Amino acid sequence: MFENEDAGPDATSAALTPKAERTRAAIRDAALRSFRDHGFDGTTMRKVAADAGVSIGNAYYYFPTKTHLVQELYVEVQEAHRAAALPRLDETTDLVERLAIVFRTGLEQLRPFHEYASGFLTAMIAPESPLNPMSAESSPARDITVGLFREAVARAKKNPLPEEFAVRMPQALWLGYLLLSLYWSYDRSPGQRRTERLLTQALKLLKLGLPLTRMPVVRGPLRGLLDLVVEVGE
Amino acid sequence: MFENEDAGPDATSAALTPKAERTRAAIRDAALRSFRDHGFDGTTMRKVAADAGVSIGNAYYYFPTKTHLVQELYVEVQEAHRAAALPRLDETTDLVERLAIVFRTGLEQLRPFHEYASGFLTAMIAPESPLNPMSAESSPARDITVGLFREAVARAKKNPLPEEFAVRMPQALWLGYLLLSLYWSYDRSPGQRRTERLLTQALKLLKLGLPLTRMPVVRGPLRGLLDLVVEVGE
Numbered sequence: 001m002f003e004n005e006d007a008g009p010d011a012t013s014a015a016l017t018p019k020a021e022r023t024r025a026a027i028r029d030a031a032l033r034s035f036r037d038h039g040f041d042g043t044t045m046r047k048v049a050a051d052a053g054v055s056i057g058n059a060y061y062y063f064p065t066k067t068h069l070v071q072e073l074y075v076e077v078q079e080a081h082r083a084a085a086l087p088r089l090d091e092t093t094d095l096v097e098r099l100a101i102v103f104r105t106g107l108e109q110l111r112p113f114h115e116y117a118s119g120f121l122t123a124m125i126a127p128e129s130p131l132n133p134m135s136a137e138s139s140p141a142r143d144i145t146v147g148l149f150r151e152a153v154a155r156a157k158k159n160p161l162p163e164e165f166a167v168r169m170p171q172a173l174w175l176g177y178l179l180l181s182l183y184w185s186y187d188r189s190p191g192q193r194r195t196e197r198l199l200t201q202a203l204k205l206l207k208l209g210l211p212l213t214r215m216p217v218v219r220g221p222l223r224g225l226l227d228l229v230v231e232v233g234e
Numbered sequence: 235m236f237e238n239e240d241a242g243p244d245a246t247s248a249a250l251t252p253k254a255e256r257t258r259a260a261i262r263d264a265a266l267r268s269f270r271d272h273g274f275d276g277t278t279m280r281k282v283a284a285d286a287g288v289s290i291g292n293a294y295y296y297f298p299t300k301t302h303l304v305q306e307l308y309v310e311v312q313e314a315h316r317a318a319a320l321p322r323l324d325e326t327t328d329l330v331e332r333l334a335i336v337f338r339t340g341l342e343q344l345r346p347f348h349e350y351a352s353g354f355l356t357a358m359i360a361p362e363s364p365l366n367p368m369s370a371e372s373s374p375a376r377d378i379t380v381g382l383f384r385e386a387v388a389r390a391k392k393n394p395l396p397e398e399f400a401v402r403m404p405q406a407l408w409l410g411y412l413l414l415s416l417y418w419s420y421d422r423s424p425g426q427r428r429t430e431r432l433l434t435q436a437l438k439l440l441k442l443g444l445p446l447t448r449m450p451v452v453r454g455p456l457r458g459l460l461d462l463v464v465e466v467g468e
Contacts, residue, residue, distance in 0.1 A: 121360055134420075198459065
């Protein structure tokens with residue numbers, strides 16, 4: 001839907017008058033606060049409109065469904081992810097360390113939503129849900145995160161990937177990040193420390209496994225696996 | 235709930251009179267047919283009771299919620315999985331081939347439900363859902379599948395796992411099977427052939443990776459990773 005050039009006022013604020021833009025921003029901010037404070041299930045268009053000081057009809061004009069508000073949340077969370085990760089990527093040219101930065105800064109952005117993970121998961125998991133991270137509607141947020149992994153892979157000088165994997169890897173890593181987020185959703189340990197430990201062990205194994213990506217006997221099946229993994233949902 | 239000795243008539247038919255047992259079986263069969271023909275969302279207690287020729291009150295006496303009916307489905311599907319896998323495990327002593335049998339016969343049982351995967355996923359994904367495959371309520375079905383993986387690992391003579399991994403592996407493999415099922419749910423290719431190809435490539439890589447489990451530098455992080463993986467949801 002966001003790829004549609006005829007998209008309505010929910011898709012872009014570029015064509016709005018200054019007043020309309022302020023109204024849209026007020027609704028958006030109220031929604032983001034509500035998602036943070038009350039989760040997916042606890043957020044309604046009615047409450048968002050009231051908090052933003054606009055009529056419910058006006059709120060629906062800018063955001064026809066709660067789904068449109070969640071897409072705003074996705075983009076905001078991923079923009080914060082990018083802002084946290086990009087400056088830190090300059091710290092190292094080591095591939096595994098760069099990936100660690102993207103994964104860790106990503107988990108940090110999710111933190112405020114942990115107690116509400118359940119409601120979001122339920123809304124996100126169906127293959128045809130517009131809130132599914134793999135949906136066309138979720139592409140603005142997804143493109144940011146895949147772009148971060150691409151950046152992490154592309155400028156790695158130490159332990160770089162063979163070219164054929166460097167192309168497929170950003171999307172596969174993004175799917176790995178989704179799985180890590182799923183583990184995190186289920187993680188009831190204090191501060192979700194268990195997820196951090198899981199990531200640490202997985203990165204150690206990745207580092208040990210990287211030299212294998214240069215062995216011909218490994219390359220074939222690995223390329224086959226990555227091709228299929230990134231085709232998920234097609 | 236199934237671990238509760240005071241569980242009601244839904245948990246076991248052992249204490250029922252022959253007539254009650256027939257009634258329970260009729261409701262159960264109607265529910266399983268409905269899940270196969272109409273999916274999770276298309277199955278209601280009212281319709282199940284009507285199909286079984288009992289009153290809705292009677293149906294609720296045996297199965298207080300739709301959740302209880304889904305647990306029957308889980309167990310039936312996994313019993314069919316066991317019946318399909320066990321005899322075939324005698325065909326080979328090779329670990330990877332034995333795992334392939336368990337994964338493939340498992341996917342075969344899921345086939346009738348593919349068009350309804352979406353409704354089941356939505357009901358299953360929340361960490362606190364009794365329909366979550368990792369819940370206490372789902373343990374009867376889970377125990378069957380984990381048991382199959384234990385059997386596949388325990389009697390492998392060719393490519394066997396080091397003892398320390400053989401202990402952790404059945405549950406980790408079961409989680410891998412859940413992930414494969416998730417990929418399958420999203421797989422829109424004809425006959426879900428893409429999922430089969432993914433499994434084939436993953437098993438090839440597993441076979442190539444098995445010798446590494448004997449290297450001390452790999453064992454530590456791998457043990458750490460497996461420990462954390464099987465603790466998911468704790």
